[in-house]
Amino acid sequence: MTTGGIISDALAVDLAVEPVRSLNQRLHAATDPQAVRVLNPAGRHSIAVGLDGDHTVTVEGHAGYYCAGMNQRATVRITGNCGPGLAENIMSGTVIAEGNASQCAGASGRGGLLAIGGDAAARCGISLKGADIVVRGSVGHMSAFMAQKGCLVVCGNAGDALGDSLYEARLYVRGVVSSLGADCIEKQMRHDDLERVRALLDAAGVTDAGAEEFRRYGSARKLYNFHPDNVGSY
Amino acid sequence: MSWVTLGRMCGIAGLYTKTPALQERLGELLAGMLGQLAFRGPDSAGVAFYREPAPMGSCKVSLHCAGSTPAWDQLGFDIEQAFGAPCTPEVRATHATCVIAASAEEAQEWIAETHPELTVMSAGRSIEIFKEAGPPSEFSRRFELRQLDGTHALGHTRMATESRVSTAHSHPFWTGLDLCLVHNGSLSNHNLLRRRLAREGIRFQTDNDSEVAAGYLTWRLREGWSLDEALEGCLSDLDGFYTFAVGTADGFAVLRDPIACKPAVMAETDDWVAIASEYRAIAQLPGAEDAAMWEPEPGRVYSWESAVVAAV
Numbered sequence: 001m002t003t004g005g006i007i008s009d010a011l012a013v014d015l016a017v018e019p020v021r022s023l024n025q026r027l028h029a030a031t032d033p034q035a036v037r038v039l040n041p042a043g044r045h046s047i048a049v050g051l052d053g054d055h056t057v058t059v060e061g062h063a064g065y066y067c068a069g070m071n072q073r074a075t076v077r078i079t080g081n082c083g084p085g086l087a088e089n090i091m092s093g094t095v096i097a098e099g100n101a102s103q104c105a106g107a108s109g110r111g112g113l114l115a116i117g118g119d120a121a122a123r124c125g126i127s128l129k130g131a132d133i134v135v136r137g138s139v140g141h142m143s144a145f146m147a148q149k150g151c152l153v154v155c156g157n158a159g160d161a162l163g164d165s166l167y168e169a170r171l172y173v174r175g176v177v178s179s180l181g182a183d184c185i186e187k188q189m190r191h192d193d194l195e196r197v198r199a200l201l202d203a204a205g206v207t208d209a210g211a212e213e214f215r216r217y218g219s220a221r222k223l224y225n226f227h228p229d230n231v232g233s234y
Numbered sequence: 235m236s237w238v239t240l241g242r243m244c245g246i247a248g249l250y251t252k253t254p255a256l257q258e259r260l261g262e263l264l265a266g267m268l269g270q271l272a273f274r275g276p277d278s279a280g281v282a283f284y285r286e287p288a289p290m291g292s293c294k295v296s297l298h299c300a301g302s303t304p305a306w307d308q309l310g311f312d313i314e315q316a317f318g319a320p321c322t323p324e325v326r327a328t329h330a331t332c333v334i335a336a337s338a339e340e341a342q343e344w345i346a347e348t349h350p351e352l353t354v355m356s357a358g359r360s361i362e363i364f365k366e367a368g369p370p371s372e373f374s375r376r377f378e379l380r381q382l383d384g385t386h387a388l389g390h391t392r393m394a395t396e397s398r399v400s401t402a403h404s405h406p407f408w409t410g411l412d413l414c415l416v417h418n419g420s421l422s423n424h425n426l427l428r429r430r431l432a433r434e435g436i437r438f439q440t441d442n443d444s445e446v447a448a449g450y451l452t453w454r455l456r457e458g459w460s461l462d463e464a465l466e467g468c469l470s471d472l473d474g475f476y477t478f479a480v481g482t483a484d485g486f487a488v489l490r491d492p493i494a495c496k497p498a499v500m501a502e503t504d505d506w507v508a509i510a511s512e513y514r515a516i517a518q519l520p521g522a523e524d525a526a527m528w529e530p531e532p533g534r535v536y537s538w539e540s541a542v543v544a545a546v
Contacts, residue, residue, distance in 0.1 A: 043514030061523060064514050081527060083513060084497060102497065102529060121529055122494050141494075141532065 010035040010058070020044050027051050027074075043083065048076050051093070068095040071112060084121075087114045090131050096204075103140065106133045109150065115204035122159065125152045128169050134204035144171050145181065153200050155209045163217050167224075171217040172197050174209055183223040187216045244418040245271025245391040246498070248479050248486050248509040249519070250538065251384075256505055256520075260285075261382030265374040267508075267515040268389045272370040274511060275391025278404040279373035280365025282414040282481045285384030287360040292319075293338040295345070296331050296355040296363045298401060306330045309349065316344055327376040328401070329355065329364045338411055353402070353439075358412030360385075360483055365404035388481045390416040396424075397442045407448035410455055412483040417444035418511055419496045421474035447472060451480065465489045465535045477530075479509055487537035494532035501525040507538055 013023050013036055024046070027034060033054040041047055045064040048057045051074035059067065062080035069088040076087075081099035090109040097105075100118035107123065109131025116124075116133070122140035125133045128147035138156030145161070147169030157175035164181020171184075172193070180186075189212075197211040223230055247267035251257045260283070268279060288294040297309075306323040310332070313321035319335035334341040338357040345352055356363035364377050370391045374380070390405035397403055406414035421427075424443035427450060432438065436449040450471065454464035461480065465487060468478070477496040480487045488509055490498055500509045501516045503525045510516050516525070530536050 042517035043512060045514075062513050062517065062527075064512060081513065100527075100529070102499075103494070122532065141492075 010037045010056070012037045012039055014039040015042065015044055015047070016040040020047055023047070024049060024051075027053070027055055027057070030055070041078075041080070045083070048074070051076070062099070067097075071095055081118070086116075087112075087131075090114055094203075100137070106131055109133070111150075113200075113203055115206075119156065125150075125169070128152065132200055132203075134200050134206060136204070136206055138175065141178070142181070144169055147171075151196060151200060153197055153204075153214070155201075155206060163219070165223060166217075166219040168219060170196070172214040173217065174214045177215075177217070180217065183220045184217055185220045187218045189214065189216045243274065243393040243395060245274035245511045245515070246416050246418050246477060246479050246509065247271055247389040247511070247515050248387070248416075248481070248488075250386040250485055250507040251505070252507070253505050257385055258383050260384045260387055261378075262380045263519060264382075264387045264389050265379040266518040267510060268370050268374055268379075268391060270515040270518060271389075271391045271511055275393045276369055277394045277399045278365065278367040278392045278401075279370035279390065280363065280392075280404045280406055280416075281377075281379065281387055281389045282356065282406045282416075283362045283364075283382050283384045283387045284360045284412070284481065284483065285362065285382065288333045292333050292335045293341050293357055294331060294333050294359060294362065295338070295341055295357045296329055296361070297323075297345070297352045298329050298355050299352055300328075300401065301351055304330075304351065309352075312348065316348075317341075326364055326378065328366060329377070331362050354408075356408040356414065358483065361408075361412045361414065361481070363406055363408055363414060365390075365406065366401050367399050367404060386481070386485060388414065388416050388479055388486060390418075395420050396444075397440060400440075402439045403442045403445075405444060406481065407445050409448040409452045409480070412481075413451070413455070413461075414481045415444065415448040415451060416479050416481075417447055417476055418498075419474060419476035419491070421447060421472055421476065423473040427471070443474070447476065447478065461487060462535050462537055465537075469533055477511070482539070485537065485539035487535060488530050489535050490530055490532050492533035498530050499527060500530055500536070501527040 035056045038059040041061040043064040049069040052072040055074040057076045059078040064083040066085040068076040071093045072091045073093045075094045077096040082101045084102040086101045086105040087095040088107045090112045092112040094113045096115045098117040101120045103121040104123045105120045106114040108127045110129045114133045116135045119137035120139045124139040124143040126145045128150045130149040132151045134153045141159035144163045146165045148167040151170045154173045158177045160178045161181035163184030166184045194211045310321045317335045323330040323332045405416040421443040424446040431449045476491045477498045478489045503521045
C-alpha cells in the first residue's frame with residue numbers, strides 16, 4: 001500500500017492471513033487513494049466497512065454480513081455474492097456486487113450507488129434515504145419499505161409488499177411486482193423518470209434493459225399523517 | 235441501528251455427502267461448519283449424525299445421562315440379557331449410542347422402565363443425536379466429532395432467547411424415528427400450542443419454543459401427514475420467526491417463515507449439498523467457491539433425499 005500520492009498497482013490483502021479489522025484499519029488510516037485486492041474473503045463479515053476516501057477495493061469471492069457498509073467516496077466491487085446488509089447506510093461512492101445480495105442490501109443508504117449484478121433478497125433498500133440502487137435481477141419481499149429518498153431500479157421482478165409505507169423514494173421495476181405495500185401506487189413514467197432510469201442503468205453498467213421498459217411506483221401520500229379513515233392500513 | 239442484527243442468533247449447519255470419500259470426513263467437515271457458527275450460538279451445541287444403520291429388526295438409540303457417569307458397560311450387559319443379542323454402548327462424552335435387537339418402541343419402553351436415569355435423545359435406524367450446554371468448540375472436542383463418519387448430518391449452535399441453557403434445551407430436537415429438528419428463531423405462540431399438543435398426547439421435556447415445533451411435526455406425522463405437508467402446516471400454525479432444518483433417514487428439509495428475518499444459504503456441488511445460517515460455514519467445504527448457491531425462498535419447503543433437491 002502506498003502512502004505517497006501515486007497509486008501503485010493494487011495491493012493484495014489475503015484475509016486467510018490478515019484479519020478483516022487490520023484491512024479496514026489500514027484503509028481508514030490511508031490519507032491517499034488506495035487500490036486493494038481482497039483475497040479469500042470466504043464469507044467474512046464487515047469487509048471494507050466505513051471507508052472514507054477515493055479508494056478502489058475489489059473483493060475477490062463471496063463476502064459475509066455488512067460488506068462495504070457506511071461507504072463514502074470509495075469504489076468497492078465484490079466479484080461474488082454478499083450476505084445481509086450489503087452497503088448498509090452507504091453515504092457516497094459506488095458499491096458493485098457481481099453476484100447476489102442477501103437481505104437489507106443498501107438499507108438506510110443516504111447517497112452513492114449500489115449496483116447488484118444478480119438478485120437481491122428481502123428488504124432491499126429498506127428505509128432508503130437518498131442512495132440509488134440498481135438490481136440487475138429481482139428483489140425480494142418488503143423492498144423499499146419506508147423508503148424516503150433515492151431510487152430503486154429493478155430490472156427483474158419485485159416480491160410482495162413493494163414500497164410499503166413509502167415516502168418519497170422512486171421505484172422503477174421492469175418485471176412483475178407480486179404486490180404493492182400499503183400506500184404504494186403505480187405512477188406515470190414521465191420524461192424525467194426515463195432520463196433518471198437511463199442514467200442509473202448506465203452508471204450500473206446495465207446495457208440490456210431500456211428505460212422505457214420500466215414502470216414507476218411511488219407513494220400515494222395517504223399515510224404520512226395519522227388519519228382515522230386509514231386506521232386499517234397502519 | 236442495523237436492520238439485520240436480529241438475524242444473528244443461533245446457527246444452523248447441515249451437510250449431505252454424495253461420495254464415499256466425503257462420508258468418511260463428515261464429522262470433520264461438520265465440526266468445521268459449527269466452528270464458523272460458534273459466535274452465533276455460544277451457549278450450547280448439538281448434532282444429529284446419520285450413520286451405520288442398525289440391522290433389520292434392530293434399532294439404534296442415543297442416550298444421555300445427566301447425573302454421575304453411568305455404568306455404560308452394565309447397561310450393555312442388561313440390554314443383552316433383556317433382548318438376547320450382544321450390545322456394546324458406543325460412549326461419547328455424556329452420551330452413548332446402543333444398537334438394540336428390538337423395535338425402537340420396545341427399546342424406549344424398556345429404558346424408561348429399567349433405566350429411568352437415562353434420557354433417550356434419539357431413536358431410529360441410523361440417527362445419533364448428541365447435544366450439550368457449553369461452547370461449540372468444546373462440544374466438538376469432547377464429543378470427538380471429527381471421528382464421526384456418515385451420510386449426512388445437522389448441527390446447531392444456540393444463543394438462548396426463550397428459555398434456559400441446558401442439555402435438554404439444546405438442539406437438535408428428536409421428533410420421531412430418524413427425524414430431528416434444528417431451529418434458528420423464536421416462536422410466539424408456543425405456550426398455547428404446547429397445551430394443545432399435550433392434549434393430543436405429545437410429551438415435552440422443557441419449556442423451550444423449538445421443542446414445540448418439533449412436537450408439532452411429530453403430531454402431524456403421527457396423523458399421517460407427509461413431512462412436506464407437516465412443514466407446510468407450520469406456515470399456518472406456528473407464529474414467529476424460524477429457519478428450520480429437519481433431518482430424515484434419507485436427507486433433510488428446510489423451511490423459512492414467510493417474513494424470513496432468519497438467514498439461510500444453501501449450496502451444492504457434485505460432492506455435497508449444504509445448508510448453513512451463513513456462507514462462511516459453507517466456505518469451509520471443499521469446492522465451496524464454485525458451488526451453486528442460493529437463499530431458500532421464504533415460506534417454501536425445500537427437501538432433498540439421495541442428493542436430489544426438490545422444491546415443493
